[in-house]
Amino acid sequence: MKLIMAIIKPFKLDEVREALSSLGVAGMTVSEVKGFGRQKGQTEIYRGAEYTTNMVPKIKVEVVTDDALAPRVVEGIQQAANSGAIGDGKIFVLDVGQAVRIRTGETGETAL
Amino acid sequence: MTFTRKLTGAAVATGLSLFAALPAWAQDAPPKIDSGDTAWMMTSTVLVLAMILPGLALFYGGLTRSKNMLSTMTQIGAVAALAMLVWVTWGYTMAFGDGGSAFVGGFGKMFMKGVSAESMSGTLPEFVFACFQMTFAAITVALVLGGTVERMKFSAVMVFGVVWLTLVYFPIAHMVWASGGLFFDMGALDYAGGTVVHINAGVSALVACIILGKRKGYPTEPMPPHSLTLTMVGTGLLWVGWFGFNAGSALAANGGASLAMINTFVATASAGLFWMLTERVLGHKGSALGFCSGIVAGLVAVTPAAGNVGVFGAVVLGAIASIICVFAVTKLKPMLGYDDSLDAFGIHGVGGIIGAIGTGILHDPSLGGPGDGSVSIGAQTMIQIEAVLTTIVLATVGTIIAIFIAKLVTGLRVSPEVEQEGLDLGEHGERAYN
Numbered sequence: 001m002k003l004i005m006a007i008i009k010p011f012k013l014d015e016v017r018e019a020l021s022s023l024g025v026a027g028m029t030v031s032e033v034k035g036f037g038r039q040k041g042q043t044e045i046y047r048g049a050e051y052t053t054n055m056v057p058k059i060k061v062e063v064v065t066d067d068a069l070a071p072r073v074v075e076g077i078q079q080a081a082n083s084g085a086i087g088d089g090k091i092f093v094l095d096v097g098q099a100v101r102i103r104t105g106e107t108g109e110t111a112l
Numbered sequence: 113m114t115f116t117r118k119l120t121g122a123a124v125a126t127g128l129s130l131f132a133a134l135p136a137w138a139q140d141a142p143p144k145i146d147s148g149d150t151a152w153m154m155t156s157t158v159l160v161l162a163m164i165l166p167g168l169a170l171f172y173g174g175l176t177r178s179k180n181m182l183s184t185m186t187q188i189g190a191v192a193a194l195a196m197l198v199w200v201t202w203g204y205t206m207a208f209g210d211g212g213s214a215f216v217g218g219f220g221k222m223f224m225k226g227v228s229a230e231s232m233s234g235t236l237p238e239f240v241f242a243c244f245q246m247t248f249a250a251i252t253v254a255l256v257l258g259g260t261v262e263r264m265k266f267s268a269v270m271v272f273g274v275v276w277l278t279l280v281y282f283p284i285a286h287m288v289w290a291s292g293g294l295f296f297d298m299g300a301l302d303y304a305g306g307t308v309v310h311i312n313a314g315v316s317a318l319v320a321c322i323i324l325g326k327r328k329g330y331p332t333e334p335m336p337p338h339s340l341t342l343t344m345v346g347t348g349l350l351w352v353g354w355f356g357f358n359a360g361s362a363l364a365a366n367g368g369a370s371l372a373m374i375n376t377f378v379a380t381a382s383a384g385l386f387w388m389l390t391e392r393v394l395g396h397k398g399s400a401l402g403f404c405s406g407i408v409a410g411l412v413a414v415t416p417a418a419g420n421v422g423v424f425g426a427v428v429l430g431a432i433a434s435i436i437c438v439f440a441v442t443k444l445k446p447m448l449g450y451d452d453s454l455d456a457f458g459i460h461g462v463g464g465i466i467g468a469i470g471t472g473i474l475h476d477p478s479l480g481g482p483g484d485g486s487v488s489i490g491a492q493t494m495i496q497i498e499a500v501l502t503t504i505v506l507a508t509v510g511t512i513i514a515i516f517i518a519k520l521v522t523g524l525r526v527s528p529e530v531e532q533e534g535l536d537l538g539e540h541g542e543r544a545y546n
Binding site: 049 | 331334335336337396397399401402405441442443445446455458
């Protein structure tokens, strides 16, 4: 099993969700996060007082899939979240040791 | 009986002959309540209340950091409530009591003595007139807090409020609006309180914020407004309420009120857009806060002008006031380094001065104003400048005294720890958002 963690632009979330649904991904976890990379920050200005915020709002999507589906999920996110500009985000793939469905106690891929 | 300049201004503006206004003055005929005027003035009075709560509370509250939201709104509401109690105790008589001098009214109406449901002021029950003027006192002292929020103690605000109203507001209100008042007799034009309310509040906020000192971390630490959404909502409520403030200052439902009404629309619209345009010219994006700030600058500038200039005079006045206020808040404040937290001086003080002086110029019939041309533009403008300077001096001296009395009684600032964790928790034991 793989944990696929993607940091994407907030307005791309719907496209990513649709892409993953069409691949048969049954669930995901989404959080609002802040961070920076090459995009750096942005400048805000209030009545002439200028503030540079170096953290940009992003969305973090986390999906756990079986090993076979993982490459297609990564590809699906990469295509759906791509706007061609810097700040589109990153995708990380991690190995998952175990998964448990709390209601039934099922473990492993059947719990996904 | 109090006969105010607002009434004469309104009468002239509607084209009534002075003769028509005379019976009420000379009391040849028994005075009669005008139900239309009374209904409009009761409405105007509660419109001005809506400018304070929730209007100003939201406008100012949104501009503060979230940890000081409740403190800002509570200070505004509480000091306004206090002003109402002081008003019926000794404020009304100091401003509008019979007799007195050029500087302050007689003290015969303390505790509203002798005023009953049968008493009249112009075509209104006197209680309605007193309530309308009461809301002006309440909003003016609340406006001053724009310079002092996020660090001044609640208790200090209350002490300051009582002393400041007594030393500064009531006397200036008397000078401008009561017959026999200094500015009234000079012939200064102030339709709805540009000097009494805005220059007064703005200058007092500046003096108070300088004595109080800067907020911890200003200007190096970012202090962005926590909710421009609420500021926008507050701006809208201020604009709506301001029709009571300006058109209500005709003290009647008449033509003068209608001129004040249309001017309160167009000067404000012009100022909101010109603030954004100025931002663009300076190389920035036109901002929501800029729009809101422009709206308020326009409302402030049109306050003395409302029934005293023509429609396009108001458009021009709004634009000029807006552009100058942009520079006051974005350049002048950082240059001089004072921490006027929410720009009470930059917008109310500066906008009020532009409005007061502009009124002297734009009142002239050659510029579309409703004046009769009997006083030249130059002479009228000089009178306006004199009134402005006198207000600045009185507001400065009175504020210094009021702030030092508050300092003696309660201390001025919250402790550094309270300022750090926010006045909501430190002063009120609550959070705005849970």
